[in-house]
Amino acid sequence: MIKFEDVEVVYPNGFRGLSGINLEIHQGEFVAIIGLSGAGKSTLIRAVNGLVPYTHGTLSVGETVVDPKNKSKLRKLRSKVGMIFQQFNNVGRITVLNNVLIGRSAFTPTWRSLIGWYGHQDKEVAFQSLERVGIVEKAYNRAAALSGGQQQRVAIARVLAQDPEVILADEPVASLDPPTARKVLGDLRTIQRDLGITCVVNMHHLDLARDYADRIIGMRDGKVVFDGPTAEATDSVIAEVYQREVSAGDQLAPEAEVSSKEPG
Amino acid sequence: MSHGHKVASALVGAVLLAAGAFLLTYSPAANASDVFSRMMWGTALAAGAVTVALAVYGLAYAGTGRQRAAERRRLAASHGRQGYAPDRLDLRPIRPAKFWWNMALIMLGVLFVSSAAGTGMTLSALLEMPARVWDFSGQMIGGVAQIPDEDVRGDWSSAFDAMLESVAIAWIGTLVGALFSLPCGILAARNLTPLGTYIPMRFILSVIRAVPEIVFAVAIFIPLLGVGPAERGGAMAGAFALGISSIGTLSKLISESIEGVDQGPLEASRASGATHMQMIRWAVLPQVLPEVLAIWLYRFEVNIRASAILGALGAGGIGRLISPPNGLFGQRPYDWEAIGITLFVIIAVTMAVDQISGFVRHRVIHGKTVRRRTRKQAEAAPPPEPPRAVAL
Amino acid sequence: MSAALSERPVTEPRPEPGTDRPSPPKPALAPYLGLVLLAAAAASFFIWNWEGQAVLFLPLGDTVLWAPRDPLLGLGAMMLILVLCWRLRVSPMGAFGGLAIVVITYWAGSNIHFIDRIAEVPRRLTGGNTRDQLVGYFNPDWSYLLFQNVAGTSRPIWGEWLITLCMAVVATIIGCFIGLLLAMLASPVSSLNTGTSQTVKAINSVVRSIPDVGWALLFAAFLGGTAYGLGALAAVLALIMFNIGIVAKLLGESIDAIHPGPLEAADAAGATLVQRDRVAVLPAVMPSFISYSLYVFELNIRASAALGVVGVAGIGGELSRQIGRMSQGYENVGAILWALVLVVLMVDLLSLWIRRRLL
Ligand SMILES: Nc1ncnc2c1ncn2[C@@H]1O[C@H](COP(=O)(O)OP(=O)(O)OP(=O)(O)O)[C@@H](O)[C@H]1O
């Protein structure tokens, strides 16, 4: 589904964010990416939908090759690839429904979104996505007036409204408390199973990754240092990724501290 | 009120507005003032158009009435009965009507039409404008671009003189404003001042802000200091008018930034037994000074532009040079070359001053080194404050 | 000076009294001597120029750059600020700033004849028509404002107020919308590319640097006169330009400062640039846009009172006619000015109310 062939990212300031990435992520997989802060997790995920242009190699999603230069092709690709952010990135001052409708942008003519006149079908899709994440009763509330977990669900609904083939999530639960984090990840997991969507998720919390992912990819210094099914990601392997012993602080019990590392 | 009722009452309101405005076109006021009668005609027309639109919408809405009634019956019947399984659609919230918001927008539209009618603009004149614009700007550009002979040199130097006079007026005005605004700002800051001084101070400041600069200039300073070019006192009048009205806005902004200071040092110095003055000097001023300087510089930029208006009323500076009766636009045919040169000087000097003051402002706020913010830092930092409108 | 102030600790440490307390570092002497030399050079320039005028020869023409009055006063002020900075242990850079402020102030003050004019105030107050003028302004003739017509026409004065308000409304609505579009184009966040954003910014700063009186004069000339309908059109066009400048600048800065996250989300959803600006940028700046629009409306009323000199319609025209009548018009000018204060105050209250309701 997503194929990295010798992909490299060099940032404009000359910093090498990714080097020599070779990966293949299959249809319907739930992949967790772990690694220390600055390892290049966000870079990897953002390269997939072209938010960070890659500079070498080929990166393809499905049949299409990601081409950061060709804006209209990139838009078409992005309409199939949804993205969820750590900070939710909802527009706070408009309603939840309108936030979800942002996900329909690629399917709406520009003039219609200009006057805010979305079609019946689009609204139906938006409502159904809200129903799937269970906050349909907040549809006409302002997005800023929701709690963090609810906001992240709005973001998931926005992505669902795109009818995506792939969902990218950049630390979707890092700013949520542990029980809410588990609920949101659970939602994501269910949706992924039901709809057969490929999910690539960045995570800081090992135990969450182990509980929810099919496959774990470990990164360090812009390179993939571990790639295997969850069962193979034993403590020693993880210690190798983090280059230190896995301590209790890396585990996230529901009632434990939110995060012992700096948030991304 | 249901949606239907709202539409109906809006419709009635629009009809009443149209009828009232129409009747007012026969009132004595409309006889006396053509502006008023045009406004009323405009209102009547716009309200009529709104009436038609609302009527069409209302009919369309009424057309769905049977469907809505059936739905209501279904819901009412199922309520309280055993085994009522709500439809999925029943769980969706009803879209809140933005009735007042829509009414406000409609009223804004009506107001626009009626004001546009009221001004009595001869819009057809716009058709002839492009040709003149082309012609005159050609002459202006020609004036700026030509190699200066004796005459043109005179134009350049009088433009420069007048513009430098404007800068001087703005500088003195800002300085007067700055000198008074710091104490006034402190007295108008809630966290430093007892209520007894705070309230009168705020009141005085808002009175000053409500008085336009030209009122200060025309009513007070031109009689006191003179009118016309600098040596006759017009420039001083302009400077003081700008200074007084600067006090109003500057003090308000300064008091706001003082109210926003970090309370820690304040409490520390209070705890260590500092007097009120000491606390202001050592705990408040160091925190707000960069921002206060930036506010002053903003005001300087604003004052340069404002001085042009005052000049038009006889208070010195560039406004005096261009405005009738004695200025460049005073007698026909206009000397477009001189006008072009003057405008060029105005633009160049204003932009240069903006650049310099922007540089100093940046330097004062951010210090010598300018760090380039990476994406990471930009995300981590809270979004910067929006610019201050009132400073202008 | 700010640097020096913030360097000092807020609460000074208290070591044993008497012994080696760290005193704030003295600034270096050499730069200060340089500053003194600079001041002396400037002063000798003033004195050399005492009677004459320093003229700056540009290739284009010459301009009076410097017309020093009372050079000894300037020298004294410069020395005073240097001594003060030295005593307060201000860094040389800060002292240079202080010196620069003194020199500019001296220049500006002598350019507008500060001391001469101040000295003349008492004489003016006691004699001449200044008294009459002030008395006239503070005894406004309200019946003129309410019941009389503009001289030589059948238009009542209150109609001129209406037309002023109408012009302000029309100009605010059109100007703010164009300003919104330009702000979108001017901010690199929402613009097509950096080229467009730079160009629009440059155009906007040109638009902003021509004062509104200048615009009104230009448009009056472009329209071919200030006859009744033309004058109103010229004033509205001038106010529109004035508003575009302000709104595009302020709103452009607000757009620069919005949170980038939602924009990225819209991008990631495959939105086009226009869609992104509509759904993510516009709602974020809507409160600022509304409050700038209200603010601009107030500015328009103030400005249109001044635009009258140009001969355009509205109360401004009447104001400058009455000012031109000199001693016959003082009470009338007073009435117009007081009414202006009242109208501005009312608009202020109205916009405060709207802001409360909306934001
Ligand atoms: N726009 C940029 N320009 C230059 N370098 C960048 C940019 N964005 C990220 N980097 C650098 O790329 C490296 C990888 O960053 P990335 O954001 O992918 O890390 P991450 O693994 O997501 O870390 P975290 O867990 O903290 O989110 C970091 O060293 C970072 O400094």
Ligand SMILES: [Mg+2]
């Ligand atoms: Mg990251």
